[in-house]
Amino acid sequence: QTNVQIGGRVQADIKSYKVGDVTTAGRVAKNELRVDDDETSRFWLSGTEDLGGGLKALFYVENRFNTDVGTGQNAGGNGLANGNTYLGLSGNFGQVTVGKHTFMEDQGNAVQYGIKGGQAIPSGFLGSKNILNFVDTTNGARASGMSTGRVNNSIQYVSPNFSGFKATVGFSTNPDGNEGTQAGAAPFNNGDYSKGQQYFLAGNYSNGPIFLNLAYYDQQLEGKPAVGDEKQVRLSGSYAFPFGLKVGAQFDRATIEAGAVDRERNAWQIPVSYQFGANTILASFTKAGDIKGQINSGAKMWTLGYDYALSKRTNVGVFYGKLDNDSNATYQPVDSGDTRNGSVLLGGESASIFAVAVKHTF
Amino acid sequence: QTNVQIGGRVQADIKSYKVGDVTTAGRVAKNELRVDDDETSRFWLSGTEDLGGGLKALFYVENRFNTDVGTGQNAGGNGLANGNTYLGLSGNFGQVTVGKHTFMEDQGNAVQYGIKGGQAIPSGFLGSKNILNFVDTTNGARASGMSTGRVNNSIQYVSPNFSGFKATVGFSTNPDGNEGTQAGAAPFNNGDYSKGQQYFLAGNYSNGPIFLNLAYYDQQLEGKPAVGDEKQVRLSGSYAFPFGLKVGAQFDRATIEAGAVDRERNAWQIPVSYQFGANTILASFTKAGDIKGQINSGAKMWTLGYDYALSKRTNVGVFYGKLDNDSNATYQPVDSGDTRNGSVLLGGESASIFAVAVKHTF
């Protein structure tokens, strides 16, 4: 028991989801009242062991679950060790770990939080889970996210901190975790296994009021199918004024290999927060541009929230957000709406979300 | 680690299951010798945080498993956070939590335990898992339970204790946890999402030797199918004499919407226990009445047990029970018998169970 630490985070919210701007004749869009867990709750086991000479062994195992439904009822990423999970060594040279790591997804999320962090922002309001990280599909299917969740079968190196600067390099032999089970496409049957892989690079500068982050990944699918390979670059920054105001900006360019013409789009976000005492007001505006060569295929999203810190470990908040599709776009807020009941968005429709949330860290 | 507590409960039993009163020509009913986990073992993580002014933040995460088989081999409710799991606030006003809660199922189980509680009673001998909580189906299929297990997507309010009296109110936006994935039946396509929901109300009075509990729920399925909505009310009480005898009674009325005529039945139970030192003798008789309009569709069950408390945390016991179906009833003990091997009961058949059990709380 002296060798392991236990920590975690639990979240829940009560949420109203409403569809708007319906223009399709005969369409009856459905609204929903929901109880959700919008951060994927989790508990982790972790530990470090001093090996002498500045060298340390370390491990981290993150177990994910939802407060609102059972594990079996929400397979998406929940389960034992389905969060970041790795072991490795750290020392003067930095830190090397092997296992599962979140590479691209969360990069830049920090700029959306208030100065002291910890606000109960629903995950769908963060860039990692909204249109900043999504690329809409062309024919009305749901928008597909870029690299989301943990990158399986991966190795990560994090450099030491040089005057506020830190670099992260990652490599995965198979991001999807289906290593050795995908049939390779014919042209790649060359004696080497058809290599799915992901490269990841990030540079971060955090110093006093300044935060800057640049991240990039390049992913090839296991079995080398004709379409689906991804590339993404994201630049994020924020400046924190001494009186509690924090202003940020994020720019994201994502490309999905899609045959003759790749699906490529730019997106950007301006997040602003103001913290006074235990109160934080949070706002953001995000714009996903048209997919290259497809007119009116973009979307915009704005969010507004008020968070109150009951303590350093417990936050409550109310949040409102609206996602507005251009006429040919079908972006969808995460964790709401489903094609089976008619609550998923059609081209040009919008959705608004009102949530009361509570979050506790242990 | 100072912010989280770990506790749990493990159980196992060796069990003989025998089918009796076979009258169907050519029927060869099968008996079974089993090793089972009849309480669904579990460990929980929990914590409270003092927020000042009498206010507290709290969370509880219950992880369920079976001691006898692997998680994947017994999907029924096992898994990370598949037990009660919630977070919320408590104070002078009472306690409000959001997540998954057990509303109806366990109501009144307390009257079956001996005075000091903790006996190793197999769950199939408790009202929550036997004919007190089941409504037989009409045509030989297995009996279907009423609201069993955790109610997903739910909010619960528990009042402060007023001189022994306490009230609980619960509401779920979707008890089955399939929020937003069920197609709504046509008449409900009215612009609001077809609302599955559950209301729950309970009042409890515990004072010295007296225990009284009244509980009610009303559930509508997501997507509003034509049949399947449920209502149930249960009144439970017990009186504990100073010399170790405890006598109780439970009455249950359950209704399942089933088209032209609802399936409705009354059931009642008389549990008696006698505790002397570390020994407890436990007995109960339960009777499920005919389903309204269906003759000989009831059943009766009696149980007898002896439990020895090796400590406050460890109990061992031997238990015998017999379930007797009326000629048109097919009630079935939980955790035994399966249609695939011929050990499930046909109309009018009985089953007896003999179990040696051990239970440990940590």
Next chain:
Amino acid sequence: QTNVQIGGRVQADIKSYKVGDVTTAGRVAKNELRVDDDETSRFWLSGTEDLGGGLKALFYVENRFNTDVGTGQNAGGNGLANGNTYLGLSGNFGQVTVGKHTFMEDQGNAVQYGIKGGQAIPSGFLGSKNILNFVDTTNGARASGMSTGRVNNSIQYVSPNFSGFKATVGFSTNPDGNEGTQAGAAPFNNGDYSKGQQYFLAGNYSNGPIFLNLAYYDQQLEGKPAVGDEKQVRLSGSYAFPFGLKVGAQFDRATIEAGAVDRERNAWQIPVSYQFGANTILASFTKAGDIKGQINSGAKMWTLGYDYALSKRTNVGVFYGKLDNDSNATYQPVDSGDTRNGSVLLGGESASIFAVAVKHTF
């Protein structure tokens, strides 16, 4: 929290898998670069309670996961309580537990480790997961292991230690955990449930430099199908010289009921290790003989490794192994190769594995 202990083990390796000795015309075997968890990482909850008079209650719950992929992506044995999980009593009479136990699989693995144990040997290099425990199938399908993993629904008795000697007896009412769900084959429809079961017996002598272990099991499948019943006996021993050298030997005979002629083969292994300071050199040679009546159906495997103990709890190592099939054999290293991508071995082919591994115990 005072009643429960938490411990665990995490492992990861970077692994190159190469297919050799390809003779089939047109065959293009694939090689793989992988990140794997080759020990199935785990954390356990355990506790003991002193009941007085030398009697103790005890429990153990082992939760398994992989560091490299999510739980859902690797169903094989991972999950909550999917490792050894049991509760019971211990005293002067020995220890009796009920739940899930690993009976045969790990028997004798101890002889492959260096004198002080704890080396980061990938599981595929151990007898429990390689050709010492496998019986090849007859027609090119993958080799099937003998009893691997935990034996469900089981009871175990372990004797006290008599001058270094200890006996273990196990019984399972259903090793596969599908109790009551398999249809019984016709001749067994005799009123008793068609009894799948397993008997297990082991005797161990550990005293100073000497280790001797003899283990046997006999398993009948639930539902009594015509083929598939298993028997296995394994004798293992090692001698540890005072200067760090340890020499062992294992002999295994396995039989799988397969209709007219059972599949039966002998296998043996010679493991050698040499430990000096924190360094351990490990080598082994294993030979699986022909399956009775099938010529050239055997295989051999040799392994070589170097392990460095960074501490008592953290080991790193490099390991090389080669599995060589006879012309009619299709044994396959575990955790590598898959029929879907052409990396699984055909008759007469070989495979080599090079792995860099790290292991940490907490």
